[in-house]
Amino acid sequence: MKQSVLIPVINKGFEIHYFSKKNQSHDWLKKYNESAEKFSQLESLFQLHRHDVLEVLVFLDGECEFFCEGKTYSLRRGDVVVIPPYAVHKAIVKSIDNYERIIVSVSEHLMGDFLSSSPSMKENIVYQKTQGSYVLHLHSKNSQDIISLLHEITHRIKNGEENSSFTLHYLLFQALQVIFDPASSMPNLSNKDELDQRFVSILEYIESYLTEPDLSLDNVSNYFHLNKYYFSHYFKKNMNLPFYRYVSLKRLSFAVTMIKQNQISIEKIALKCGFSDYSSFYRLFKKEYNLSPKKLQKEYKNLY
Structure with missing residues (x-):
């Protein structure tokens, strides 16, 4: 991946x-x-x-x-x-x-x-x-x-x-x-991949409910009346990323922004960004950035 x-x-x-x-x-x-x-x-x-x-x-x-x-x-x-x-x-x-x-x-x-x-x-x-x-x-x-x-x-x-x-x-x-x-x-006439309106609606839905813990492949596919296996394939084909990977990246992006702001604890940031608990957030964060949330916070302070 x-x-x-x-x-x-x-x-x-x-x-x-x-x-x-x-x-x-x-x-x-x-x-x-x-x-x-x-x-x-x-x-x-x-x-x-x-x-x-x-x-x-x-x-x-x-x-x-x-x-x-x-x-x-x-x-x-x-x-x-x-x-x-x-x-x-x-x-x-x-x-x-x-x-x-x-x-x-x-x-x-x-x-x-x-x-x-x-x-x-x-x-x-x-x-x-x-x-x-x-x-x-x-x-x-x-x-x-x-x-x-x-x-x-x-x-x-x-x-x-x-x-x-x-x-x-x-x-x-x-x-x-x-x-x-x-x-x-x-006029833009050279898009290699034109998104259909349904996929645009799916992305807008994800954006609206991104920080909700129950945002899942099952729930989104049900909302759009699609079989979850078809939806999984359809999403990856259009986004070049699996559904869970895309949602994780978006949530981690928000988490990094909040960590940089340094206004609330990292534990609260994890919950505010839609992660079910701190341990899962920590594991995904460490895997994604190859450093801990606290380490990122410290490095950012050193940069600025």
Whole structure:
């Protein structure tokens, strides 16, 4: 079974990272002050993973198929992938030598500030969600505008400007406005796997009842009037993950976020995230991350 990684992201503000053969994400290595071997375990770009923040990927070059929440997309140069918090995803890259992209991670706090100051952006995001695609095929000019804005942000950060500055936030705000503007993108006609409406409803149901302890394959299949064996096969075919694995990953994602917040005990976090008891939570957590919940809490404190 493939492992999934929850990549730690800052509590507020944003982070921006390039990946290319000539820039092997050395900024991340510097940030975590770890060896490349350990870095690859914590920050794997190509395993199933998820974040507790909004992530925007701008695809620059190479051959890449992108998997997100049951859909697989063939990316082309200039495409933008908008990945919601907690969405399970991964990049499937044919050749790492030619792969190049920019990733921007935007905290919930900063995104909230952007949306409160721009009702039109909020409306555009709602509209994009109704289109049922995580990938936006931008017009060439819009794509270049976004890349230019992100290059300007990176240039200013390298010259010592704090990423909490008004100027950098405004540049990022401009980039997001372009990304979410429906006029910036072309119709999405290249989904490799189109989800049927029933599966979309199943994912919405799981999201709504994720923290309920009785969320189970039997209960969900019964709710949708499906044989549980058929449902199990149907879910895995569409998601590329078994039902219980998917639910576990989602719950663990929420648990990691709460552990980082450090507001209640880890035992209470386990119950709040839908696990039946602490021992089962601990066992799954240790298997998933190869460290204990308390160890993760300690390592996160050391990072920030």
